[in-house]
Amino acid sequence: MSNLELEPQETLCGTGQSEPGTATVELIEPRDVPLGGPRAMPVRRTLPSKERSLIGAWCFLDHYGPDDVxxxxxMRVPPHPHTGLQTVSWLFTGEIDHRDSAGHHALVRPGELNLMTAGRGINHSEYSTPGTTVLHGAQLWVALPDEARRTDPGFERYVPPAVVLADGDGTTAGEARVFLGALAGSVSPVRTHTPLLGAEILLLPGAQTAIEVDPGFEHGLLADNLPARIGGAEVPTRTLAYVGPGATLLRLANPGKATLRLLLLGGAPFDEEITMWWNFVGRGHEEIVAFRDAWQREIGAEPGGPADDPDFFGPVVEPTGGDAALPAPELPHVRLRPRGGSRERKTR
Structure with missing residues (x-):
């Protein structure tokens, strides 16, 4: 998915860290962002936010729906570029047609992980299919570490099995589908370039459970459809709850009368400094400018002759909707300053 803001802000990325042994819950409220077009599909963005830029290497979270199409x-997102990241598509309802410049064409369906690696550069399009009447899901980005960010673009699909979650007396509390990393005895075979966790959790009405997690990870839990109780905190619907490193258990409860859906993200704190602007993750001002220039020249959006490498992002894909590729917004009139990592954590 593209970041279609007309004036995207430079994101100076780093992570915070709570004291060892604590499980303090920090709430991150979503902000509404229109997803382009004359009838813009609204999405709710919780990462990046003013409170927090990353959770592990997770650097972007858009939550949308359920929307009457x-x-x-x-969803109508024409071809657009990415660098230095992976995109993770996870649907609850509906279907999306994905096409990318590395030659992959996939239908994204509920309960199926679709992971696209941008690496050194890729472009792709995403359109909800004609048969989709309700669209509901999440789009996420993962920042790639320096040693992996110039890798070749790629695409993986995985359908995780459901595993049972129990409460304290062994009664079934719900289920989890682990699409990245490991949780509750389920291990995803999909390779990650930093230690990560991604899972969908369903809790039955009135149920509660305690899930063992890696104390070296920080975690985020998005309450999708109902309020949740995480630790001792009440988490409103559509809000992201952050738990810093040190926690060995995540205590989850559904106080409602319908099944609660949570999206669980986790990862080891990402120590590298990165700059994220529009659809690019880079390592400084000059690199972001070079990415933008390459894309603009590749699609013929700006004069100046062909790019040094006319296939930097690969051939512009032919989208389902027949729309022209998205031009990049104007860069801000200030120098982009990378920071974050361990240096930013020390200031929190």
């Missing part, structure tokens, strides 16, 4: 227009 006849009213919202659905």
């Amino acid at each position: 006849s009213l919202s227009g659905g």
